[in-house]
Amino acid sequence: MRETVTLAHVAERAGVGESTVSRVLRGEGAVSEKTRARVRAAVRELGYVPNRIAGTLASAGSKLVGIVVPSLANVVFADLLRGASGALEEEGFQPVIAVSEYDADREAAHVAGMLAWRPAALMLAGLEHADETRVLLAGGAARVVEVLDTDGEGMDIVVGFSNAAAGHASARHLLARGYRRFGYVGHDLVRDTRAAKRLKGFEAALAEAGLPPPEREVFSAPSSVELGRDGLERLLARARGLEAVYFSNDDMALGGYFMCLSRGVAVPERLALFGYNGLDVARLTPQPLATLRTPRVAVGAIAARLIGAGAPAQKVDVGFELVPGATA
Template sequence: MARNSDEAPSATVPDPDEVGARPGARPERRGTTTLAMVASRVGVSLNTVSRALRAPHTVRPELKRRIDQALQDLNYVPNRLAGGLAGTRSDIVGVVITSLFHSEFAAVVDTLQAQLLDRNLQVMLGNSRYDPEEERRLVRSILSWRPAAVAIVGCDHHPEATELLASCGAPIVEMWDVGGDIIDSAVGMDHEAIGRAQAEHLLSRGYRRLAFLGSLREADARARKRASGMAATLAEAGLPPLVRMTRPEGGHPDLGESLLHELLAAHRDVDGIVCNSDAVAFGVLRGLRRVGQNVPGDRGVVGFGDVDAGSCISPTLTSVRPARHAIGRLTAETILARIAGEEPRRITVDWELLERESTAR
């Protein structure tokens, strides 16, 4: 009679991470976890671990809990490729961005995709919506397809996402930011330097009491770095500390106008406002117009992103223009170089502060 124990010996089912390995196949980077390693950790058969993944209802709850813990501890991700391809990489490049709403990243991804398509690599896009847990889930899901590489926005991630990326065996390129520890390679801007430049620009135009205003979600490390750069500049100049007026929600004009009213009620002396995005800045300009404030005479406003509408409104908006196409192109070039075995890179990309009417005193 066939046994029905979770740990009973049975015919060996090949580990999907080990099937297909053959002489000359590209080896996985050291640190890749196999089901055999998980089985050894738990002290059960390879069949049992495989069954816990394929049909979890057939495994005792306590044993399933132990297997899940081992999968997490060893940073295991399943391999969704067919068995015969399990020893290889796919032609997918995973790309994880933080937002599609008033997206800063459309041109980056478009340029990146065009460059990769020339080398027969396909983009798999995920949007974390500034949610660390969603980022972790996206990273785990993308890695299950054994991507040729991964590009991800930012240098500050969910700790488990960082561990998974660091041990996955594929090239990792962090985009948009280079200010911090990186996993492998990075292509982006120095956001603290941008914040310093925004503050210095307002100070050079005679503004003295500055505020940072807008959307500031927990996972938006880039905006926090810009605010820190502003605060440091004011401290070095011996000026009053930076006023921060933010909410943890998506940036849009209504948010900008609402925060402006809070700012004016609490800090009437603020005369220079830096917004974390152009969308928020549009709402600030609208709100100042409605309360009869002159821009740039009474207050100056600076945005970030330099979207097309910024040069069409009245007054036109001073803003920081990121080199989106350059970031996309250099990210693609870095991915291809790392796939070819070249050394990791950290590339700082230039940006431009464009003065327009909103600060032209």
């Protein structure tokens, strides 16, 4: 259990009394601007978050668990929440949910807000976070559970799967089917680091086979079916002779599939399509999508049970399942 950063720690770092720190944080009393600056700097450096309930939850054993997800528009995170919230309630915890919209600063703000209520744990998607978020998490006593990725070092408990291995396995499957000219259609690779890791794994498998990276069509926007449709159309307009296209996820791949249907592009005879996530809707299309299924509900449930058990720091890789489908 981490030691919580307290008002006393801030006072010591700033070289002032606790009452002065309290006045600065409340914006009250006569305090010089120089002293205010020292106190604010100490707060930032230590990741101090005011305790809004004066330690009552912390002393009694908080039953709150904060969960910050990148989006609710993507069913992947709805599945994660379904698994986590059900298991947390069974363990006697109350989940509190926030959405970052893939914005690192917004994630940091949500983390700070949740830590103010002294939760038992915080659950975050992925392993990459802003420096401010890491400082806040390190300064709090809450357990930290990072989910949906295992490619990197976690802060405490990690539950997920390797996105790099997922991309690599996807490419190896397509190569085994005889495809050699590849394209990629994806969404924001800067904010969605897990999608970027999958693409890197995909490209690594192509390089191992002596092939160049895929032709890319990448948007600096969240994924959507519409984006997948438009992306594939733009890609095919400038990259002739492609045999297979890898998409950042099933939403994008479904958009690409709909484009092929509307343009009379034979799938997979003329063009193979491969997605990621294994969404239910992807298997209900006229030709079930070739994709890779991830166990999102299980990830959420496992993470919640580890919180309930007070488990030690660890990394749990739940793996993934390749779904051949009919589009590749």
